Amino acid sequence: MNQQARHRPLPSLSARHEDPHSYPAGVAYLDGQFVPVSQAKVSVLDYGFLHSDATYDTVHVWEGRFFRLDLHIERFFGGLERLHMSIPFDREGVRQILHDCVALSGHRAAYVEMLCTRGASPTFSRDPRDAVNRFMAFSIPLGSIANAEQMQRGLHLVISDRVRIPPASVDPAVKNYHWLDLVGGLYDAYDRGGETALLLDFNGNVAEGPGFNVFAVKDGRLATPATGVLAGITRRTVFDLCTETSLFCEARTVSVPELRSADEVFITSTAGGIMPVTIIDGAPVGTGKVGPITMQLKDLYWDKHRDPLWTSPVHYP
């Protein structure tokens, strides 16, 4: 160390931290309080951040109503159990917190996330059992994977060479933040002029993309990968809508040639619902236009957002 460095005064601990980021407007819950999203901060020592040791779920609110909230809460509690995490709330407690985040934010269309990190341990112990798990939640304005233009003309999908993290390594039933394969896939897609990416499984069959499941339609029959994917609630909703409309839909192995030669392809996510794909690796899917089954299911999906059986109202102050 040179003289100059040794005598350099220590920088002062700043009492007021200037945040260089801006945030969408919203309300978060953590440590027993509701705060603006801009104030909802996590410790750098939280293993949710350091090791991606966390689980989460995302539900949406549309026209002031939660869509299939019970299913999301159930999946979240399943993830907690599989990861040996516990939170000081039961399902009803979590439902209340999510409701209050949305009601306080005033959002009529919201992206609502509940999450639990492993947390930090007072001694920075490497034993995950020593960490104090942390539950958080937030509501921000609803976003979509596909923008309005992409919903009209369909997304341009690129099939990445990356293998989706195998289910033998990380249980895909636990919704998680192990996203480096998915984010890498997005950059692969951008490099090749695409808009989003699809990853394959260990056997080279279709798996899923960054936060979405995928469906192929051929001769009026639907198929989606059975294994190695998160069982999306929107995916499940497509099955339910197919039952109602007598469309044949099955979960099974979907090969890449099958996807490329499908009549229609669409992706599903809480962030956007049912979204058409009309180009795969630069080649048109079917006619290259958004297909009739995709449109029918998409319209039905949004109609269901008014059905009291599948939705629950937010009570705004």
Ligand SMILES: *Cc1c(COP(=O)(O)O)cnc(C)c1O
């Ligand atoms: C959340 C997610 C999906 C989509 O699930 P939905 O419940 O429909 O939003 C698909 N794949 C992955 C990896 C996800 O994280």
